[in-house]
Amino acid sequence: MSDNYMPLVPATLAFNEHGTPVSRDFDDVYHPEWGALEQARRVFLPGNGLPARWQGKDSFTVCETGFGLGNNFLALWQAWRDDAQRPARLHVVSFEAHPFSARDLSLALAGRLQEPEKTLADQLVAAWPPLLPGLHRLEFEGGRLTLTLAFGSVARLANQVSACVDAYFLDGFAPRVNPDMWTRSLFGQLVRMANVGATAATWCCTGDVRRGLRDAGFLVTKEPGFGGKREITVATLRPGMGRSPNRTLPRQPVLVVGGGLAGAGVAQALALRGHDVTVLDPAFALGLGGSHHGHIAAAMTPVITRDDDSRARLSRAGVSRALQRWQGLPGQARPLLCGTIALARDAQQEADCHSALEHLAFPADWVTWLSREQASERAGRALSCGGLWFAQGQKVQPQALLEALLCHPRIHCMVNQVEQLRPDGTGLWLAMDSRGKELARGAQVVLANAAQATALLASMPNASNLPKVESMYRLAGQVSYYSGTAVAPQVVLAGDGYCLPPIEGRFVGGSTYGLDSAQSCITQQGHAEVSRKVAGLLNVPLSGLGRLPGLDDGWAGWRAAVSDRLPVIGPIDEMPGIWLACAYGSRGLSWAALAGDVIAATLDQEPLPLERELLRRIAPR
Ligand SMILES: Cc1cc2nc3c(=O)[nH]c(=O)nc-3n(C[C@H](O)[C@H](O)[C@H](O)COP(=O)(O)OP(=O)(O)OC[C@H]3O[C@@H](n4cnc5c(N)ncnc54)[C@H](O)[C@@H]3O)c2cc1C
Ligand SMILES: C[S@@+](CC[C@H](N)C(=O)[O-])C[C@H]1O[C@@H](n2cnc3c(N)ncnc32)[C@H](O)[C@@H]1O
Secondary structure, three states: OHHHOOOOOOOOOOEOOOOOEEEOOOOEEOOOOOOHHHHHHHHHHHHOOOOHHHOOOOEEEEEEEOOOOOHHHHHHHHHHHHOOOOOOEEEEEEEEOOOOOHHHHHHHHHOOOOOOHHHHHHHHHHHOOOOOOEEEEEEEHHHOEEEEEEEOOHHHHHHHOOOOEEEEEEOOOOOOOOHHHHOHHHHHHHHHHEEEEEEEEEOOOOHHHHHHHHHHOEEEEEEEOOOOOOEEEEEEEOOOOOEOOOOOOOOOOEEEEOOOHHHHHHHHHHHHOOOOEEEEOHHHHHOOOHHHOOOOOEEEOOOOOOOOOHHHHHHHHHHHHHHHHHOOOOHHHOOEOOOEEEEOOOHHHHHHHHHHHHHHOOOOOOEEEEOHHHHHHHHOOOOOOOEEEEOOOEEEOHHHHHHHHHOOOOEEEEOOOOOEEEEOOOOOEEEEOOOOOEEEEEOEEEEOOHHHHHHHHHOOOOOOOOHHHHOOEEEEEEEEEEOOHHHOOOOEEEEOEEEOOOEOOEEEEEOOOEOOOOOOOOOHHHHHHHHHHHHHHHOOOHHHHOOOOOOOOEEEEEEEEOOOOOOEEEEOOOOOOEEEEEOOOOOHHHHHHHHHHHHHHHHOOOOOOOOHHHHHHHOOO
C-alpha cells in the first residue's frame, strides 16, 4: 500500500424522498425502506444461525463487508447483550471504503433509532476513529466486544486482515452498482479467514454472487426473503474446509522478561484478557516504574510521510492504541493530550510538509499545518517558524504509567534477572537465575528485555537464527530538566530535539544520542547539547533557559534498535511459545500498547489490530 497510497474518501450523508439514507455515488440505498435493524434481524442474524450458533462458545467473530451506518453492528451488539448464553467475547471486523464522519454518523443514527440501540449508537459515535486509511480497533463493553474497522477499499484490504471468522454479513451495495464488493477474489479472502463451519448471509440473490460463493468453497442455498424480496442467500463453508480454532486449554501464566515499556504494555494487554502474567525484571528493585526511575516526562507523537510508509502507519496505529488504552488510567499515569507541533526546520521541510498533507488528505483535526503565528499561539510563546500540528500528541509520565500498567491483580512482578530459559519437558518454559534456580514457569514467554533479548535468545536450546534480532544495537541518551518554566511550551515541541509542557515547576528537553557509549549517564556535555536544541525550538538564547541543569536534573537510558528502525514484535515461528517485543528505539511509547494488543490478540485468536503487511514488517524474521 505504501507506494500506491490511496486517500480515504468519506461518504456524504443524503436521504431519498422516503427518508432512507442513500449513496449518490453508488446510486443505492444503505438499507431497505422497511428498516435497517429489521434487515439485520431478518437476514444477517438468522441467515447465520445467530444467536444459536454462538451460544456456549468462548468467543465468536463476525466479518461484514460494508459498515455503512453501522446498523448491522448495532443490531448484532444488542442481540449479543440480550442473550444470556452469549459468548464471553464478540469480535466484529468490518470493511468500509467511504466512512461517514462522526457527525454524520450521529445525525443519521440519533434521530432514527429508539432505545436500546440509540444508547449503543451514542457509544459507537463517541468511539468513532479519525477518518484515516487502515485498521482501527474500537472496544466496547469493557473490551468484551471489539470492532475492527478496515477503512479503505475491500479490494485492497481484504488480504490484509487477520481474523478467524465464524459468520459473514455480505452487505455491499448491489453488485450492479458496486461489483468490487462481490468479487471472486474477495470471496477467496473470506474463505482464507473462515473457521470450520463458517456461514454467510446476504439479501443479494444474483446468480453470479451465488456461483462466486459456491466456487470459493461455500454450500449455497436460498431462503425466503422479506419486504418485497422473494429470496435471500445463505451459505455454509464446505465440510473439510476452514480453520479449526485452538482448543481452549487450561490457561498457564505467561512469562514476560523485562518490565519496561515493552514488558508492561504486553503484560497489561494479556491481563485485560484474563491471562495471568509473571513479569521479571531486576529494575523492579526501584519500584514498578524502575526502568524509568526519575524520568519525569516523555513525548508521544505520530509521524507522517508523503508515501504513508510502514513506519508512519505503525506509528499512527500505535498512538491511537495508546490513546485508547491509557486515557482511562488514573492520575499521573494518564497521558496529557496536549498536542504536538513538529516544527519545520527550513523552507524545504515546510514545502515537503505541505506536499505530504495535500497528497495524504488526512483530516485536519488529526494533522494540519500551522503558520508561525498559529503555532506560536498554540505553544504559548513566539516561535521562529510554523509546523505540523498533531492533535493526538501527548506528554507522558513514564514512571507513573509503568506503575499503573503493571498494577493489575493478574500481573505478578518479580525482582529477578532471567539468565536462562529452558523447556521443562511438559510443554512449559522454565525461567532460571544465574545459579540455575527456577524463578517461574509458563507456556508462553515474551522477551521484552530490549537489547538483552539477543543474548538470552542465543543461550536457549535450539535457538533460531534471526539475523534482524542479532543485529540489534543500543544507543545511550539523556534528557535534561529545566526549572525556568516561564519559557516552557504548552504543547510538545518537536524538531531538532524536543521539549515538553511543564510538570511540577520543571520542563523536559531532549535528547542526546550516543552510539558507541559503554554506559548511559547524565553529563554536563549532554546538558549543553540538549540545551542548544531546546533553545532553538523555543526560539530563545541559551541564557533564556535560566540556570543550566545539574547532574541530577535529568534522566539517562538506552534505546535498542534494529536497522529498519521498526520495533520487533511477534512470535518466533520456529520456537513455539517464544515471542519478542523489543527494539522500540526512540519511540517506546508509540509501540508499547500496540505491541501488547498484537501479541495478546494473536494468542487469543482475535482479529489483529494491524494489517498483515505491517505484521510482516515487524516480525522477528
Ligand atoms: C534519553 C531518552 C529519551 C527518550 N524519550 C522518549 C520519548 O520521549 N518518547 C518515547 O516514546 N520514547 C523515548 N525514549 C525511548 C524509550 O525510552 C524506549 O523506547 C523504551 O524505554 C524501550 O522500552 P523497553 O521496555 O523495550 O526497554 P527498556 O526500557 O530498556 O526495558 C527493558 C527492561 O528489561 C530488563 N531486563 C533486561 N534483561 C533482563 C533479563 N535478562 N531478565 C529480566 N529483565 C531484564 C531491564 O532491566 C529493563 O528494565 C527515550 C529514550 C532515551 C534513552
Ligand atoms: C449497503 S451499505 C452497508 C450498510 C451497513 N452494513 C449498515 O448496517 O449500515 C454498503 C457499504 O459498502 C461500502 N462500500 C462500497 N464499496 C466498497 C468497497 N469497495 N470497499 C469497502 N466498502 C465499500 C459503502 O460505502 C457502504 O457504506
